[in-house]
Amino acid sequence: MTQNRRHGPRLTALAESLPASVPFVGPEAQERIQGFEFKARLGANENVFGPSPKAIDAMERAARDIWMYGDPESHDLRHALAAHHGVNPENIMVGEGIDGLLGYLARLTVGPGDTVVTSDGAYPTFNYHVAGFGGVLEKLPYRDDREDLPALLARAAEVDAKLVYFANPDNPMGSWLTGAEIEAALDDIPDGTVLILDEAYVEFAPLGTAPQIDIDDPRVIRMRTFSKAYGMAGARVGYAMAAEPLITAFNKIRNHFGMNRAAQAGALAALADQQYLAENIARVAAAREQINRIAAENGLTALPSATNFVAIDCGGDETLAKAVLDALVARGIFVRMPFAAPGNRCIRLSCGPDRDLALFASALPGVLQAARG
Amino acid sequence: MTQNRRHGPRLTALAESLPASVPFVGPEAQERIQGFEFKARLGANENVFGPSPKAIDAMERAARDIWMYGDPESHDLRHALAAHHGVNPENIMVGEGIDGLLGYLARLTVGPGDTVVTSDGAYPTFNYHVAGFGGVLEKLPYRDDREDLPALLARAAEVDAKLVYFANPDNPMGSWLTGAEIEAALDDIPDGTVLILDEAYVEFAPLGTAPQIDIDDPRVIRMRTFSKAYGMAGARVGYAMAAEPLITAFNKIRNHFGMNRAAQAGALAALADQQYLAENIARVAAAREQINRIAAENGLTALPSATNFVAIDCGGDETLAKAVLDALVARGIFVRMPFAAPGNRCIRLSCGPDRDLALFASALPGVLQAARG
Known part of the structure; x- marks a missing residue:
């Protein structure tokens, strides 16, 4: 077979500019x-x-049914989560871990040159996704080993940020703001900015760490996961909670058949075992x-x-x-x-x-x- | 809490234009x-x-270890696949099903207005990903219920396509070209076009259906999966085979920790049970x-x-x-x-x-x- 020396794939200018990095x-x-x-x-x-033995049982049972694709709507899990949180299923998007959901959210909102605000030293995988869509990261220092929410929101206003990332509790420091502190800051979210409240660890935190936020508030999206308190990091099940229009937008771009069927079953069983x-x-x-x-x-x-x-x-x-x-x-x-x-x-x-x-x-x-x- | 009526998320113009569709x-x-x-x-x-009982056993065992993230490099599976196919591990990218890999490939290569060629009635999820990155799809009719590879490549040349999608065997018709027919067409791949050879079903096909293609040929990327012949659709394990530069490029954008740990173990066991x-x-x-x-x-x-x-x-x-x-x-x-x-x-x-x-x-x-x- 003739092997001409052709130049092969043409990556987009953005893809060409990205390093082949690993968070x-x-x-x-x-x-x-x-x-x-x-x-x-x-x-x-x-x-x-590790996870509940009931979650392990559910994953073992599901392994025998693995010839079937998972339900692309994650219907049962989404409905169980909605009941658990007292919201509607339309307020919940299940995805391949918070990592996957952060990637989708960056894709939905961040184009080349768009600004995103986070803390210097906060979650690198979020930064990776933002950079991957051409976003420009503004990083603010921690204050007293805590992410500085008021400063993050003030900077977001200055730079007209599409997204602000705020983890509560924080990774890697383990620090946290009280729910009341977060609630007090919400009115400072600038017009057109979405606050990502990454609550991956919130189940471990003192009562009152999770703020009360109207699920229909269009300014906030909350991220939760089965990787941490539920002990199922290897399953890759996270979920986002937000107003319905933003949740629905994930359906424009997500990998609809991306969820592992056993992981869906395991998460459902884990949630049931409070x-x-x-x-x-x-x-x-x-x-x-x-x-x-x-x-x-x-x-x-x-x-x-x-x-x-x-x-x-x-x-x-x-x-x-x-x-x-x-x-x-x-x-x-x-x-x-x-x-x-x-x-x-x-x-x-x-x-x-x-x-x-x-x-x-x-x-x-x-x-x-x-x-x- | 004051709930001001702010306008909420600002999607990118592209995201705004997309329907919330399901393939x-x-x-x-x-x-x-x-x-x-x-x-x-x-x-x-x-x-x-369904899959090999050994794959089910491996997934059951891995369910007990699901507190650990999967290996982001899918090292063991990638090396086993490389040995199986007689290529280097650097020629293999494991991902969340072919669906996930097609999404990554579209993201790497397709920007707004870029042209992609496929057959009218071929895999809708590929079209979904291309449209999701602003690509323009050129769809050619089937000929005699087969995807018309020569016509696809000729059109790719006319429209300067970034990608050509070609499934062999075809879904949904089940038809196929021989490996020799594909090999004969390779020299008609235009400069700067990548031929996606979706071989999801190739293990079911007659011997000789898979063409012999130099793994270092930069014009082709092959997609394979554990969803079909290996019977593990719900696990979400696919892989791409191509020249190292294109494979490495996936590391620029993929969800590095996106693979389910039990799925990795199941695929490894399934591969071993030929x-x-x-x-x-x-x-x-x-x-x-x-x-x-x-x-x-x-x-x-x-x-x-x-x-x-x-x-x-x-x-x-x-x-x-x-x-x-x-x-x-x-x-x-x-x-x-x-x-x-x-x-x-x-x-x-x-x-x-x-x-x-x-x-x-x-x-x-x-x-x-x-x-x-």
Whole structure:
């Protein structure tokens, strides 16, 4: 066969300009590079306690029916979520994790040159999606280790932002605003700006952390997930809640048959088992306390957290935190650290069972000595 | 809380212009509307015979580990696929079904006003993605119930197409070109055009249907899936094979953590069980013969098929075929029909076990009488 040297694909100018980047290198890739497996997997904001046994049962049963496509409307899950939240099914969009939904939302609203506001050091995958559609990111610093919602909204007004990203509780710091603080800021959302309220971790947070917002308010879209408190990160099930016109708009562009059928069934069963959810949240809270104790025993400060992870201030700068992280990883304990100052003085550790935290506790003194030396 | 009447989200002009459409209404939605469940589910091009028991086992095991995100690189699956196809892992991109991969490819290459060539009546989800990025579709008629590859490529040259879509075997007609016919056409791919060779059904086709194409040829991208011959439609695992630069480009935009972890494990196990695959293909071939017989017994012509479905010529026009389809659906037998002439003189039926085909056989005489009457 003749193989002429033709120039092949013509990417769009935007696609051509993008790096072939990865928001995060996965732990499996790290394991392959380093040549050994992690003994404790506490770096990817996963919920090591896992999902309800009823969710596992549902996924196992669904595995036998996997020859069928999932329901493209995620009807049953959407209706169950609507009942759970006291909204209409038309206010809920189920998608391939919050990551998938953030990508769709960026595609719907962000074109080349459009401005989007977020915090410097907040969720990189959101930034990846915005950049992927040609958006221009305005990044504001954290204030007191918290995302600075009033400043984000003020900047959004200045730059006529299409979107403002605000995670509550925050990742990677674990900090949070109260629902009342958020409610008080809502009237400062500029005309034509949508506030993305990423509540991936909100089930772990104190009561009152989730603001009361009229579901028909066109200025806000809330993101929730089964990846964190429900312990099903590998299933890829997230959902957005918003006024019906914005939810409907996802149907213009989403991958309608993109949901895994077993994941739909698992999420439905997980949602129905609120008893397990409550127990899981209690386990996470106890692990958080345990991490606090381990940090204190080593002279470090664990930051207050409303999530299933804890940022531990290593007491120095980014270089020291990175040395602590590297030493932990070398001992088989997978953790990560915030990307930007001032958070990057910290390492970030997920809550896990006693076994995992004992490994961390036993490694930490030597790790700190190595990192400081 | 004050609820000012603000104008809410500002969609991009492109998003604003798109309909909130669905490429296909799912069978579950049909069941909800009609108020009863289908007795035979033969309309969605699913593989009713299902996946290897080893794949089901792997998904069940993975359900217990679902608290972990899947490997964003799909490393193990990608390497196994590379070995299976005799290419490098860098030539393979795993994604959320071919649907997901077609969406990414459209995003990479198609901007507003860019032209894309396909056949009138070919895969609607591809068209949906192209339109979703502002592309302009040129649709050519089928010739002798086959996609007309030479005509598609000639038109691509005329309109300077970014992409040409060509499914082999074809959906919805089940027709195919030989690998040699495709190889002979390759040199007519215009400069700067990429031929998408959608081989979703190729494992069902006669040996020699898959063309020999140098994996480094920059003019072609091949799409394969675990949804059809491997019987795992609900898992959402597809893969693209192409020259490394195009494969790498997917990393610019894809949802890196979008793959379901259990689906990755299931696909890996399914790929390893080629014995089951061969048996499944034999079962499909037998069912195809059975469908041919049922059609003949009713005076209808089943079109030759290299897939796991059969288009049955109802012997009249679109109206008659639609009446046949409606009468089958009313009797609890889910089938679909091609969207465009001349295919829309047919209904399209998936291969299934004897139980399902017996239901079809027993319903068909009455259905035809009703449709003709």
